[in-house]
Amino acid sequence: MFKRVNKLLIELPAPEYGDANAAAAVQELLGGKFGEMSTLNNYMYQSFNFRQKGKLKPFYDIVASITAEEFGHVELVSNTINLLQKGSSFTAEPDLTPLQNGKDMRNTYAFIATAQTSLAGDSMGNPWRGDYVFSSGNLVLDLMHNFFLEIGARTHKMRVYEMTDHPTAREMIGYLLVRGGVHVLAYAKALEIATGVDLTKMLPIPSLDNRVFDHARKYEDQGVGNVLFTWSDGDYQDIRAIWKGTNPSNGQPLVVQEGTPEGAPIPDLDDLPEEFAPGIGKDEYEQILKRLRANM
Secondary structure, three states, rough: OOOOOOOOOOOOOOOOOHHHHHHHHOOHHHHHOOOHHHHHHHHHHHHHHHHHHOOOOOHHHHHHHHHHHHHEEEEEEHHHHHHOOOOOOOOOOHHHHHHHHHHHHOOOHHHOOOOOOOOOEEOOOOOOHHHOOOOOHHHHHHHHHHHHHHHHHHHHHHHHHHOOHHHHHHHHOOOOOOOHHHHHHHHHHHHHHHOOOHHHHOOOOOOOOHHHHHHHHHHHHHEEEEEEEEOOOOOHHHHHHHHEOOOOOOOOOOOEEOOOOEEEOOOOOOOOOHOEEOOOOHHHHHHHHEEEHHHO
């Protein structure tokens, strides 16, 4: 089962301005083939389908614990997309065409279908696909796939970072570059234990250090790239059999931390009357509040 915490992994800076086309690019990091929905569902189904969980528990634990973190990554990217839509329309009567800017944006669908919020799709508006999930049942093959998947995700994050200088988008990408590096290393270490092959000698791929990116450097300085969380109060402890030693990129000790990161508040999105969202006005809100109080 899963336990949900009402926080984001990090605090996202409140945007001074929006950029709907940047939001469209960031969609690739959510619903693209190498996006967070793919990493989440790949690891989730591999953990569900894992055979001999008892005998191979350290490997099961590492896939299962990273699954939980990927839920948080999906949430973080989705909230970033939502914040990037700020000011993309204006409040007015329908005849004044308050959504007129939407027709000139790359992702018109977001204006029509989701009231300027995130989609379960990629940067071109294509829906995320279930056949992006790879769960072969062969431990080494699945770990190899996960290693490749994380490297592909890292590459796409770097490219989207280079596409937009929006501070909200870059804050999210900088953090995920560091955390994605943790997952690349975790799967490399798991493969070394399973096969004897040291894939860490190939890293980083692409051959660019996270410190090149301004918004990733501070997370590296904080040691965020050295920590693997259990995402549980007592379970998945055997990740310690894999996540140990030192980080090859900085020589610092690798740390297993019980539970979850501290987290930060989730943004509260303003209403958009021109999108009829959430569709609850002041009078309706007061009536709902009365009914809620009557039922307490």
